[in-house]
Amino acid sequence: MTQETNSPWRGIHLIVGNDAQMDALAGEVPTLAAMGINVLITEINYSYAYTSHPELRTDNPISKDRVRALVKVCREHGVRLIPQFQCLGHQSWSKTTFPLLLRYPQFDETPGQFPNNENIYCRSWCPQHPEVNPIVFELFDELIEVFEADALHVGMDEVFLIASEHCPRCKGHAPARLFAQAVNAYHAHLVGKRGVEMLMWGDRLLDAETTGYGIWEAAANGTHPAIDLIPTDIIICDWHYELCDGYPSIPLFLEKGFRVLPAGWRNVEATERLIDYAQQHRHERLLGHLCTIWGAAQPGALADFPPVRAALAKLA
Template sequence: MKKCFSLLVFLCCISVFVEALPKDTLPVRGFCIAAPRPHDLPAFLKFIREELAPRQINTLVLRVDFNYQYTSHKELRDPDALSRKQVKELVQACRQYKMKIIPQINLLGHQSWAGATTNLLRVYPDFDETPWVKMPAKYEWPNADGLYCKSYCPQHPGVHKIVFELVDEICEAFETDAFHAGMDEVFYLGEDKCPRCGGKDKAGLFAGEVWTIRNHLSEKGRMLWIWGDRLLDGKTTGLGMWEASMNNTHRAVDMVPKDIMVCDWHYENPDKTPVYFAMKGLQVITCPWNRPAVATQQLQDMYGFRQSANKELKPRYQGMMQTIWSDAGRFLDEFYGRSKPQKDSVNTSANCFRAVFSNQ
């Protein structure tokens, strides 16, 4: 009871704080989550109607990856994947509330997780940047191979034909003019033993892949979104290897196209990196996760950046996007109080979402 009362007081204080923020229309009021599995779709559509729409969420990023019944590459489908008809239900719900919907497929990095490769490298192992790194029976971090997630080799001559066919199909299905390519936490890139990109500049390789994806999307009038961590210097900033780069990809910030959207995520501290991206000529949104106090400071900062910026910089500060790093079903259980309470009853993704995006 005491914990519940403390949480209520905390959220009320956060709500008052948010209400006191400068009144400004953020171009992006976003929500990012894994696309629901078919059995969770009805509950998620209800969540769009009853929670996202009243909070004026205008952008929904769905991490689809292989959770779609692709026709271009049936071999890459997940076993329990969304049908085209089910995707159209999502599209219609978002259209009804004037919500932009953006699908994501992880490109370049995140081609494995823990002890298993994801569908692309499982089906097409030749695309692997590090085929000599074998997936462990029991995954632990740190490990001798520096294995976090595998990457595909951006220089492999066959990789883009496959992934772009997926990208085109999913963008057409979601009827969207934007695509999120992920590209975060890329630890394997330009490895010395890779016969194609070994010894090449990692920043140049990363920027080259951004350009390749951007140019493909641009042919059909679509915009590229990516996570921003690989464009930050982890050593100089002290941000480290997760929220920033320790393998020299950060210099790509001066090489990437300027018409992309950078999703700048920091979860434990409200670091002021949106200013850095804006000064580099890039559009940027701030992305919190599960700490309401950090997220509300980030929101205040975003309002402040926009309020104090000159006419060139202001349009680059695009807004905020709540990120959810569980599947849709688990998040909905958390949000509606159906799951077992977490030990930390304050710092949860549901509380963070409520704090940043009021439904008043």
């Protein structure tokens, strides 16, 4: 990479779902880089034209040529490009179930339950179904190869369905053990076998009760003890989108030995507060800041998204 390894991360995270969005993003990279953005995390999930598992592609998936074009422009402008594949949770959104659980419903943590995804947030795959990881790892490998990536973000936020009474394998198991088992399996493949870095969201590793965070940005479903059961070379993307007095997860993750990348969203004041708080906890393992987008701005117009501008002004 052309990027200096010691410069603070000034990152953007966004979901990219088709070639048109890839084109718009690639076209904007020179502008973003000139503003100071040096990391781009593109959440791809099932929206790539996978050849190992074409049955898991979404409609109109991103083509290899478009990824290569993005890789090229990022390299030319010193932007580290990191693909993301959302693991474990977020396997559906509203009534839409995503390809893995559509094609392989037996992988569902709650198979046959919650018709039309009613009364749940998102589906999860079962972390103990023996056929899931071999498939998912082939998708990881394709992304690493086509993105020429030296890191992969595995998502893992907001997992609510875990250790379900509806899963014959997981019923009665400790959620933290199951969550850590999944993290450790992905780490063994990515860091151990492929030699790339691993990033993940941090919320399931935080105790909602002791941190004072809500049950989205921290866990009230028993996964948080996993924080002590996973490798500390994982980069934790510590997302907080609301205005808070403090963000105790930042010193907590640092204390545990992780590298931490705090992440904000659309609230400019909250973004600034999060960056200010992080700057009060300067540490060599505190990497910088990640601006998430979540559809609040479109690829091609990210440079005008107010929190991106605010974050870059703070980090300058």
